Amino acid sequence: MKKSIIAKTAAILLAAAAALSLGSCGDNDSSDSQGTVSLAGGSSSADAASEAGADPESSALTGETQTWGVYTVLVPEGWKLRQGDVLDDNDPNYCSVKKSDFSFFDFKSEKEETQKQQYENNKKTYTLNQKDLPAATIAGIEWNGFEYGDDFTPGFELYGTSNGRFLRVSGAGFKFDSPETKAILGSLKISPAEGAAESTAESSADERQPEVPADAAFAEKTKIKYNGVTFYTGDTFADIKDKLGKESKPSQKSKPCVPDAHDVEFYYYPGMIVQVNFEGKILEVSVSEEESAGGDGSTAGGLKLGDDLATVKRFLGEPTTEDEYGCTYEEGSCVLKIMLRDGSGVFIINLSDSSLPF
DSSP states (O other), X not given: OOOOOHHHHHHHHHHHHHTSTTOBOOOOSOEEEEEEEEOOOOHHHHHHHHHTTOOGGGGEEEEEEEEETTEEEEEETTOEEEESOSSOTTOTTEEEEESSSSSEEEEEEEOHHHHHHHHHHHHHHXXXXXXXXXXXXXXXXXXXXXXXXXXXXXXXXXXXXXXXXXXXXXXXXXOTTSHHHHHHHHHOEEOOOTTTHHHHHHHHHHOOOOSSOTTSOHHHHHOEEETTEEEOTTSBGGGTGGGSOOOSEEEEEEOBSSTXXXXXXXXXXXXXXXXXXXXXXEEEEEEESSSSOOOOOEEXXXXXXXXXXXXXXXXXXXXXXXXXXXXXXXETTEEEEEEEETTTEEEEEEEEETTSOO
């Protein structure tokens, strides 16, 4: 069922190329907790929500996190959680988070063959302005699907798996990129299917712990660690150069496409590229195996190449922005970009500081 989408592949390749930013010119009473879900996103997400007629205030939805059956999910204030479905209101595999009879999110946990059949049936039914959605990982669940309709009657259909369960989500009244969709799907947790609980517990016990807690200072958890050396943008490169190990190829100088810019020198190591300005200060670091394989680059917080999005958030906390290609953490002029690729997790960790001269 999973489709390979050429546009997404192209976007990932472009994002990978852009990582070197200084490149040369060449409803239920059983609530568990209360909280607020705030969504930080780019202008494209806000524009999409506006086009869909979404209330601008929905970018910060308050409500209760409620549990029914296999689901734990945010129920925004004024909305309801419907238990089960119309055939059986005690079925733990079904529930709906409803704003109204016309705006809601239906959740289903089904057998794999049922999931596939129902998804294909709906794809043949909801054909108005139908378009496939690129795969998106939200709260550790990868969703694939399509959306349909117009600005007045939008909707979407998704499928995914979590904890041994085959899931479908039907959204009505909202676009996939709406703040409401991000908040609801971002809060979703699925209990393990029978037989999956033991393996889940074992894998959790085997998970490594972050070296630096996610609530630590930005610089403390986003520093780069390579060959036992921990460093940050703005550090003097000469102080650590001899400790980084053997370079994979000779360094190269390149002039950024900025008036009156000085040369920037690129130093290449297995799995890492370091950019140094004319003052000898580290401008930017990219941990990646795109240039040459090998190396042990990570963040000081413990994030490594190949980690999934759930691990990114466990080690670094909630990102400043997030989309299907990765996420970004920002503080002042410092930016940590994490690029994700289907099937292989994190493939670029890029740290930069735009305040440093070049």
